[in-house]
Amino acid sequence: MRRSRALPFFALGGLLPLLAGCVVHVDSGGFSARKEQRFRVEGRPTIDLATFDGTIEVQAWDRDEVLVQVDSRASSRALLEGIDVKMSQQGRRIAVEATAPEQDGWQLRGGGISRTARVVASVPVDSEVRIRSGDGAVHVERVRGVIDARTRDGRIVMREVGGEIVADSGDGAVQMEDVDGRCTVSTRDGSVLVSGRLRGGLRASSGDGTITVRAADGSVVNGDWQIETGDGGVVLALPDVLDASLDARTSDGRISLNGFPDLPIEQEGEGRRLQAVLGNGQGRLRIRTGDGSITLKRSFVPPPPAPPAPPAPPVAPESPR
Structure with missing residues (x-):
């Protein structure tokens, strides 16, 4: 960013331009800047979004273009100017990256030092999106294509x-709802929730947290399903029709069944094990927990409400005789 003359203190709340499409805003929370750019695309785009520290949000829309907005914030103007935001396009590939140099001495008289760069992107529904955040949450909605999202903490x-x-999160919960496809979900510390039509394989793991998987009608174990947590319970809800070879084991906990009355449970010391064939047994469904219970139950999706009855036609008045 190009340096401009510093604002006096009485100008707090004003705007100061830095680059085309980028302005600095000064308020009681520090210094902030916004950079925005649109990219025209044809076909499925490949979009790389990365930030050193901050939330990344991606939402699909029905347009053949990508809109990216990066909001940078820092506790001082010098730190804000040190944040480098790069946006580029080569054919169908779009790259957006926010970086900042390492800083020594993270405490100053009168307060601490902080800086973030939040990335918000609107993309076509059919997109290939790669997301990387050094420290921040990730939110994705309505994208159907390829999604690879990773954060070290969030x-x-x-x-x-x-x-x-x-x-994949280094430290944080992972929540995925209304999924349709193949999923690989992991966190070193946090809970995991996966819900939807699961097809093509499932891997859900947590180093320390509960795992809940709700497989909707139409789910298929046509690739191995592996569910594993080091410390936490597992809840697996399955539809009435599903073919799989089930192998569930807990080292220290119980196995509970709801809707599967005939499946055998074996005791192994402090733990339990369940091996069974569901349907024709095609596909492998493996569940492991080091310390926690396993609950296997039937999925239930309530039917949609009945449409309201149409209003009765008006009664025509009788003609005078």
Whole structure:
């Protein structure tokens, strides 16, 4: 960013331009800047979004273009000017990256030093999106294509997504709802929720947290399903029709069944094990927990409400005789 003359203190709340499409805003919370750019695309684009520290939000829309907005914030103007935001396009590939140099001495007289760069992107529904955040949450909605989202520290939330999906957090919960496709979900410390039509394989793991998987009608174990947590319970809800070879084991906990009355449970010391064939047994469904219970139950999706009855036609008045 190009240096401009510093604002006096009485100008707090004013705007100061830095670059085309980028302005600095000064308020009681520090210094902030916004950079925005549109990219025209044809076909499925490949979009790389990365920030050193901050939330990344991606939402699909029905346009053949990508709109990216990066909001940078810092506790001082010098720190804000040190944030470098690069945006580029080569054919169908779009790259957006916010970086900042390492800083020594993270405490100053009168307060601490902080800086973030939040990335917000609107993309076509059919997109290939790669997301990387050094420290921040990730939110993705309505994208159907390829999604690879990773953050070293933060929560990951995805809704109405489909295709090939990867979600990995170093420290944070992962929540995925209305999924349609193949999923690889992992966190070193946090809970995991996966819900939807699961097809093509499932891997859900947590180093320390509960895992809940709700497989809707139409789910298929046509690739191995592996669900594993080091410390936490597992809840697996399955539809009435599903073919799989089930192998569930807990080292220290119980196995509870709801809707599967005939499946055998074996005791192994402090733990339990369940091996059974569901349907024709095609596909492998493996569940492991080091310390926690396993609950296996039937999925239930309530039917949609009945449409309201149409209003009765008006009664025509009788003609005088």
